[in-house]
Amino acid sequence: MARVLPFPALLSTLGSHLETDGPHSRGVPRPTHVRPLLEAPNPDAELGRWRMSGAVLKDPRPALYVVEIQGPAGVLEGPPVRFLLCSLTPDAAPPLEHEPYRPRSWCAEPTVTLAADDHGLLRGLLAEAAAHGSLVWEGALDRSHVVLRRIEPSPVSKRIQAVLDEAPIRPLAALDEQRPTLAAVVPLSEPGLQLEPIHRALKGVETFKEETFLTLVAAYARIYDLDEPLTSPRGLATARERLGTLITGHHAVLLVLPEGRGKILRFRQGLDLAHLKGAPRNPTLRSLDLALLNSLVLRTVLGIREPEEAGHPQVFPIRELGELVQGVESGLFQAGFALNPPPVWEVRAVMEAAATLPSRTLRVEPQPPAGLLFLDPEA
Structure with missing residues (x-):
């Protein structure tokens, strides 16, 4: 207590x-x-x-x-x-x-x-x-x-x-x-x-090749293109709205690419995460957007080891979506993944389960x- x-x-x-x-x-x-x-x-x-x-x-x-x-x-x-x-x-x-x-x-x-x-x-x-x-x-x-x-x-x-x-x-x-x-x-x-999310940026990941990545991640998620560039205020607002709209019954993340390009990855329903080595053992944590990003995308598709660890040399927490877009556009980062805000009920469930969120989740x-x-x- x-x-x-x-x-x-x-x-x-x-x-x-x-x-x-x-x-x-x-x-x-x-x-x-x-x-x-x-x-x-x-x-x-x-x-x-x-x-x-x-x-x-x-x-x-x-x-x-x-x-x-x-x-x-x-x-x-x-x-x-x-x-x-x-x-x-x-x-x-x-x-x-x-x-x-x-x-x-x-x-x-x-x-x-x-x-x-x-x-x-x-x-x-x-x-x-x-x-x-x-x-x-x-x-x-x-x-x-x-x-x-x-x-x-x-x-x-x-x-x-x-x-x-x-x-x-x-x-x-x-x-x-x-x-x-x-x-x-x-x-x-x-x-x-x-409750605001903390996004993720990639740097120095040799396995990240855009075309290959999109081919591999398609086994786990449907890919939606965005019409407006993320470098414009309208494009950024549209991306947030689209990301929030697609989560009904699903989980989704926004892939931020150079030249203001963005794609939404909508994870497929019924994915069995329990067998994945990097997936949380706690079923409550396995339902989090960040857990899906870490286990399916960063660990399984890109082969990054321990992406949830604090101070990771290739995975960086970013507070603001605009900051993430600017970092990718400037070449500081290869790409980034933006997340939806965590819903209150989800955080409440984690507290009730006495579980611990990944570093810098919210x-x-x-x-x-x-x-x-x-x-x-x-x-």
């Missing part, structure tokens, strides 16, 4: 606008004021110096916090997404992904943690807590509106902890094995939460920013 606990937070003085001037780590926004901390040789020691110098102030009482993120219209429309900022103890459930990302600081970079919330109980409790919580900070981060509230010790906070004591929860990053970790728990029932949007508050390393 996971142990979600209040914690003594370290709070910094923030302006009304937080800006990011560099790349995000694993998609976690890094506002300008927190980057020196996260880029220090020892972030926790640096945070301790901030505390001693008075740059951050300690909340004298342990508490839980709710951060609400409302994206701009047209991007994340609808209600805000609420994350519970809390302390997650090392005896919590193992990370959802194999070989998870290790934060630079477990005290400053919140570890996104998914919570099964089949009946919306946690979502309702976070909304209630936010309605009555005390305002800590409100402002803008990039183009999103962010509100941070403190949940005073109360019946609501106890109910939140009681729900999380029983709910399956899984972090998307590694936890500190010795001390509590700053976590951002989000219910899977949040309507504004988006990410969530929006991401709670680092630096709204810190977990005191001396607590």
